[in-house]
Amino acid sequence: MPVSEMLFWFLTALALFSALMVVFSSNPVHSVLWLIMVFFAISGHYILMNAQFLAIVNLIVYAGAIMVLFLFVIMLMNMNTESEPQKSQWMKMAAAISGGALMLIMIAALKDNVGAVSKTSGEGSIGLIKNLGNVLFTEYVVPFEISSILFLSAMVGAVVLGKKESSKIVS
Amino acid sequence: MGMNKYVFLIPLLPFIGFVINGLFRNYLSRTLVGVIGSGVLLASFVLSLFVFQETTATGFQTQLITYFDFINAGGLKIPVSFQIDQLSALFLLVITGIGSLIHIYSTAYMKDESIPHYARYFAYLNLFVFSMLLLVLGSNFVVMFVGWEGVGLCSYLLIGYWFGNNNYNNAAKKAFVMNRIGDLGFLLAVFWMLQQFGSITYAEVFAKAATAPVPVITGITILLFIGAMGKSAQIPLYTWLPDAMAGPTPVSALIHAATMVTAGIYMIARSNVMYSLAPVSQNLVAIIGVSTALLAATIALKQNDIKKVLAYSTVSQLGLMFLALGVGAYTAGVFHVMTHAFFKALLFLGAGSVIHAMHHEQDIMNMGGLRKKLPITHLTFLIGCLAISGIPPFAGFFSKDEILTAALIKSPVLYALGVMTSIMTAFYMFRLYFLTFSGKFRGTHEQEHHLHESPFAMTFPLVVLALLSVVGGWVGIPALFAEDAHILSAFLSPVLGTPTAEAHHFSHSLEWTLMGILLSFIVAVILFTRRLFGSEFKEENTTEGLSGVLANKWYVDEFYNTIIVKPLDAFAGFLSRVVDNKIIDGLVNGVGKAIQFSGRQMRFLQSGQVGSYILIMMISIILFFIFQLFWK
Amino acid sequence: MQVMPINYYIFLSIALFTIGIVGVLTRRNVIIIFMCIELMLNAVNVLLVAFSKMHHLNAYALDRATTAGTEAQLFVFFIMVVAAAEVTVGLAIIVMLYRNIHSVDINFLNRLKH
Incomplete structure (x- = not known):
């Protein structure tokens, strides 16, 4: 079994296991940490597919910035205790059954082999920063700039929402 | 013929009187209402006199005055046009002449009415005369019919004046x-x-x-x-x-x-x-x-x-x-x-x-x-x-x-x-x-x-x-x-x-x-x-x-009551009681009740819990997949 | 040249996605639910990159200088951008919720009922 294939299985197993742990660990901080593991595994997959740029961005943006934000919020709320009330047994059963059913259905629907993904890095170099950057700043420069406006508005929204309000809304 | 240009004024003047008296009945004074109501008709009468005089001239030919097309669709063309001949001229004289006298008479007869009702009365009278003039002047049966209907309407309004x-x-x-x-x-x-x-x-x-x-x-x-x-x-x-x-x-x-x-x-x-x-x-x-x-x-x-x-x-x-x-x-x-x-x-x-x-x-x-x-x-x-x-x-x-x-x-x-x-x-x-x-x-x-x-x-x-x-x-x-x-x-x-x-x-x-x-x-x-x-x-x-x-x-x-009104009444009663109340209302109410009932049952789906919504959504997606992909 | 069937990636993606859904359904903590949503988003990203590579491979067999599949990767990039913005706003909302009801339990948020 070639190294790349071994790596694929390893990363897949790691991603799935970490994802399950995200869902099932009762401590929110642990969940965040496991989610970071998932992102690492996914970044590994990106590297395997020779998409280095996305792998790096994934690590920096998701595993770095976003997850830190999550951690920060959790710490802020002082939620590292395992005090979370559980959902009803019935709901959990229903969730498990319907989740399994959805997976089954989708796998059944998409089980036919329609193509392959290259493992070696030899041919496609499209995932490299140079190539992607080239396209991004020529062909996709307008969406790129527009996304900055999106960020700006998200920032404004976050500030407005997070601001302490004089009047409380809730009961 | 000189008068043709002014023929349209004969019905138009009473109509203007109708519009003024009708729209401004709350603002005009009693005298003004009477003057407008009778004045427009007198003016029409004078114009009618001229028209009549023209028709008495020797060698007078029937005059057709077309104003615009009322209906122009395919082969069907119905113009709004007036016909001036001896018959219509005579009727014009009778209508406007006697109409004027009656208007003058009314100014005194109706003086006990309050001003808005007084003006309403004159508005109706003017409209009545307008319709009749239209009826008489029209050069085709459709214009006549318009006047015909207008006359019917005005009679309704005036008979029911003291509503x-x-x-x-x-x-x-x-x-x-x-x-x-x-x-x-x-x-x-x-x-x-x-x-x-x-x-x-x-x-x-x-x-x-x-x-x-x-x-x-x-x-x-x-x-x-x-x-x-x-x-x-x-x-x-x-x-x-x-x-x-x-x-x-x-x-x-x-x-x-x-x-x-x-x-x-x-x-x-x-x-x-x-x-x-x-x-x-x-x-x-x-x-x-x-x-x-x-x-x-x-x-x-x-x-x-x-x-x-x-x-x-x-x-x-x-x-x-x-x-x-x-x-x-x-x-x-x-x-x-x-x-x-x-x-x-x-x-x-x-x-x-x-x-x-x-x-x-x-x-x-x-x-x-x-x-x-x-x-x-x-x-x-x-x-x-x-x-x-x-x-x-x-x-x-x-x-x-x-x-x-x-x-x-x-x-x-x-x-x-x-x-x-x-x-x-x-x-x-x-x-x-x-x-x-x-x-x-x-x-x-x-x-x-x-x-x-x-x-x-x-x-x-x-x-x-x-x-x-x-x-x-x-x-x-x-x-x-x-x-x-x-x-x-x-x-x-x-x-x-x-x-x-x-x-x-x-x-x-x-x-x-x-x-x-x-x-x-x-x-x-x-x-x-x-x-x-x-x-x-x-x-x-x-x-x-x-x-x-x-x-x-x-x-x-x-006799009319027994032969026509009563059976119609009974039939209408049957329609109202049985067909409308039972069948149609039953249908409508039934639909309403069914929806109300189902709504009351469906209400429990709306728990407000996001999780249950997502669950329902997922089940729907699963069903969609099943139908879409495996229903062959 | 080593190749991997596209199905594996699809299955991986489906599995991650389903785990995310099950997470959303079973947990009551809003933050965990939000993380599960991120997980689902990433599952889709994996799929997009995999298809991009597959598409590239097919085009590469015909033309060595092809750039087919670039768009998909840019797509993933933009998804990440949007996800970052979304997380910012989402977390701000969660903080506000916490401030108002002193809890992150989604069961308390049943206002949709009314």
Whole structure:
């Protein structure tokens, strides 16, 4: 079994296991940490597919910035205790059954082999920063700039929402 | 021709009056309302005079003035256009002239109304005249129909003018519904003409009428006559007219003399070409006309309401006009329309004056002896009675004599029935006259105390109309008295044709004899009524025998109630109770209940829990996948 | 040249996605639910990159200089951008919620019912 294939299985197993742990660990901080593991595994997959740029961005943006934000919020709320009330047994059963059913259905629907993904890095170099950057700043420069406006508005929204309000809304 | 440019103003002016009085009724002063209401009509009258003068000129040709297309779709083209000829000019004069007098009269008669209602009244009157002018001026049946419907609407509005009284509203509804029944006939006739001739313009229809098969012409003319039955109150659709007395008295005068009921006569006179081609329809018109004349005259004998008597007399006189039309004497019919307009407007306005003086008392049993208190009203009313009874040289004599002569040419039976009607007319009119004006006053003491002659605005129209009732007949002096003295006949001959053969079938001596007998009968009847009702008067027994039947108007209203209204009512009740309540409401309510029920059940799905929503969404996605991918 | 069937990636993606869904359904903590949503988003990203590579491979067999599949990767990039913005706003909302009801339990947020 070639190294790349071994790596694929390893990363897949790691991603799935970490994802399950995200869902099932009762401590929110642990969940965040496991989610970071998932992102690492996914970044590994990106590297395997020779998409280095996305792998790096994934690590920096998701595993770095976003997850830190999550951690920060959790710490802020002082939620590292395992005090979370559980959902009803019935709901959990229903969730498990319907989740399994959805997976089954989708796998059944998409089980036919329609193509392959290259493992070696030899041919496609499209995932490299140079190539992607080239396209991004020529062909996709307008969406790129527009996304900055999106960020700006998200920032404004976050500030407005997070601001302490004089009047409380809730009961 | 110079006047053509201004013809549109004749109907437009009353319409402008209607708009101003209608829209600004809360802002105008009483005087201004009266001035606008009467002024626009007077202006129309002056314009009509000019138009009339033009039509009297020698070598006058029928004028067609087209304004715009009302309907222009494919092969169908219906223009809004006016036709000026001798017939329409004559009607213009009658309508605007008598209309103006009635408007002037109304300014005094309606002065007790509050200003907005006063203005509403004049707005309706103006609209009424506008519709009638449109009807008369139109150069095709569609424009006529527009006016026709407008007249019906205005009669509804004016009969129900005092809408606070439910009986009046019912009378208004009755008038409207009866008119609608007739209108349906008219409308069908219009469609049939359109189908047969491809046009509804008078000129084209009448030109092509001779080429159409006789049954078709007969059908069309009968349908048209059904329309005339409704509008001109003939059997079986006459019962609305006596009930139309619910409106203010000047309105009755307007309806009976100038507008509305003459529409049917005008329409048949206008379509004389077609009627002459359909003998069956002509006979029908004559028979219906003479039966209506007789029936209404018998009913009038026993009525005690001053306006009801006049109303039935109108129905009766209209019957005579239809008799004239039916026997082909169109000129005589139109002549009688004109003279009748004079004396019937006079009689109604006189009755209005009496009612005004009596503080809205209409029962002639409570009147009497008004001769001294109301001298002008009395004198003019007497002239009206003489005119309608056909005493020479008053207007009614000439027109009635012409009708009866024409009937005699056609059939002695029609003549005899017409004579009977005339004699009865003399009887009930002079019964009315004597009960009202001679003898002793039978009303309350308070009424007697307040008796007064009406103001000048009311007596002036009476005097004018009285004069017209005297001289109005002189335009149609029969050949019996003087050759070629029938000015009206000569004037109308381009439209209505030359009267056929005249009375040349008969020797002059026969005519003189018949006329003499008739006149002596009438005079005898008048003297008889004077004996009966002149000085002392005893209460009539109106509950038994024939007099009871007559007082109850032959029970026609009751008959209609039983035959038509009750079954329709029962049917409507069935529809309402069973079909609407049970079936339709059941369906609608059932749908509502089902949705309510299902909604109540579905409500539990809406738990507000995001998780359950997502679960449902997922299940839906799963189902979607299953259906989409594996349902083969 | 080593190749991997596209199905494996699809299956991986489906598995991650389903785990995310199950997480959303079973947990009551809003923050965990939010993380599960991020997980689902990433599952889709994996799929996009995999298809991009597959597409590139197919085009590469015909033309060595092809750039087919670039768009998909840019797409993923933009998804990440949007996700970052979304997380910012989402967390701000959660903080506000916490401030108002002193809890992050989604069961208390049943206002949709009314």
